[in-house]
Amino acid sequence: MKALRARVAAFGLTAAPQIEALPELESARRALQLLADEGLVEWTVPERFGGADSNGHAPDETVSVRALCAIREELAYASGMLDIMFVMQGLGSYAVALGGKDELRERTLPDVAKGRLIAAFALTEPGAGSSLADVATRAEAKPDGWRLTGVKTFISNAELADFFTVLARTSGAPGEKDGLTMFFVPANRRGIEVRPFEVIAPHPIGDVQFHDVHVAEGELLGEAGRGLELALATLARFRTSVAAAAVGIARRALDESVRHLAQRRQFGRPLAAFQGLRFDVAEMDVRLRAAQLLVAEAARAVDNGEPATREVARAKLFATESAAWICDRAVQHFGGLGVKRGETVERLYREVRALRIYEGTSEIQKLILAKEIFGDAKS
Template sequence: MVEWEERHQLLIETAREFNAKEAKRFLEVMDRENRFPPELPGKLSQYGLLGLKFPEEYGGAGMDALGAALVIEELAKVSPAIADFLVSIHASTGVILQFGTEEQKATYLPPVAEGKRIPAYALTESEAGSDLAGIRTLATREGDGYRLTGSKLFITLGGVADFAVVLAITNPQAEKKHRGMSLLLVEGFQKGKEEDLMGLRGLAVSELSFQDLPVPAKNLVGKENEGFIHIMQSLDGGRIEVAALSVGLAQGALEEAIRYAKQRSQFGKPISSFQAIQFMIADMQTKIDAARQLTYYAARLRDAGKPHSREASEAKLFASDVAMECVSDSLQIHGGYGYSKEYPIEHLFRDAKINQIFEGTNQIQRLVIARNLLEKT
């Protein structure tokens, strides 16, 4: 058994308490009704789980990457959607923390930590998914600011966001496209219809539109024309958190399989007594433990300020693949009952797939890993 630092152990216990007392009622609304519960941010804030990575002066806990991963892992055992809410919050505010001005941090971060404002991270477009350099949203210089035109697609929390960190082209003449993009803090955008997704439902995923929207120059995050670079520098943290979400989801699926196998009897005995089921359970736990260690290792490297791009990609790649294997095997153990919405494995199965897609598809992760290795030889 791992002996955690006191602050980490307290976080784990707090997340477990949230799961036991709060998560299931939110899950009902989010998964069944595909509706974001407006009281969720405030409740997470009450438990001290919102703004985890913010410094204390901005209303946060000043927690490290490992601590955030531990919370996300625990929450994902019951509700991957709630865990992804935190991942999304960390992604959008992470670039503000890393590259924003003191004024931006003081203005935007405390209300998020208090659960009073919701941010979105607006990168993806219809022609720009894995190829982020293909965006078309344009921010034209106008007086002391910008005029923003374009649209973003599949934006998590877009339908309920109070502000968004938006990637836009600020220098269309740049010889290299990624050298002509900037990050802007944007309010007053139009929200499109919320998507009806297969999994991780209730996160108000929607299109965002900008029609000649004025944005003050002070809302530039980081350096002008270096927004793409800033995103690349912050991606590793998100990949570690998706890995943690995947580990928690896989562990939740395994625990459901064990619970069901012990209570389900066939041929006069619990199916947990059958070697075929025992082998599936053993394989699941072994793979989960391996994925967990990869995730914790990447988080510890990040906390130590050491290079960790390859390790973050390895963790995200392996953990999300393991999650898919575990939900499939868990559902198989449940048999036909696993296909029913009455059992948690049904929504865990649907929630698992997206982890192989967002924060860089697993094919992109393999490219990152291979290029990192080849550049060293």
């Protein structure tokens, strides 16, 4: 992993300047192209289906979480856009690897690994965020397959995607965990409408509306009624990597702070000479190292197939919350420059915020941990 990490670090620092001044969609496409040319996108697809060889870090039918974490930490250090375009290839396609028919896997996943197809993961709805049981998008069985109707929101790659993996209800009512099914839906199907919107940091995202969209029987992923399992399995595989991205952002913020405090002089001496600021940096360093260790522990456990609910929740909670605090302190260290558009710490401050929300909010991670601690995880 050391060689992979070093390679990604060097790539990130050369790739980031090539995309940072581009319009959002152009930046996203260019980022994916650069990632694919470097061979990094292959790590988001299992080796068995055209992805990278994990060198024994994970079975060939899955992806290595340790590799995902190493890559995301270094990409996030350099650029939030590089990070998001990397991981979305995995999030959007992993349900195909888990539950797709052989023919669908063969014609889809190798192209995902090469960046020739862009994937999107369509779970969230206006009324279904942390609680996926509240999904209301409905898929109705027809003689020629299914008809999909509903609205998804906060869908990364909404405008760019070549296909969506969609969680929809095939039976029951919103609020019921049973009756949810995953589907593969090509983005060029008649009846799909995309409405992009902006968030606080560059990120291709939007609403996706499905108006009586035809889905073939061969595009069913897994078994009908067991889609929630596929969705949760995908999130479980990739959630630790969110914590790794947070570590990358926090490490960059700390590096920027140290550099600035050493160079900036006030009252006749460097800011780094002031005890209060030195205490800040010391605590930033400790929180960063603790987050790195929690991420490593969780990634190792998931790769080894061990029960890792606590480990993943700890890593996601602590790393994202600590990264937000570290970025806030970095902005404070820069003073007025910290909120000036174009400064690295200002960008990091915006990029880090969403990590405490997506793929399980901090509050959800606390609920998970409490259930594990009190032994009522199955209640």
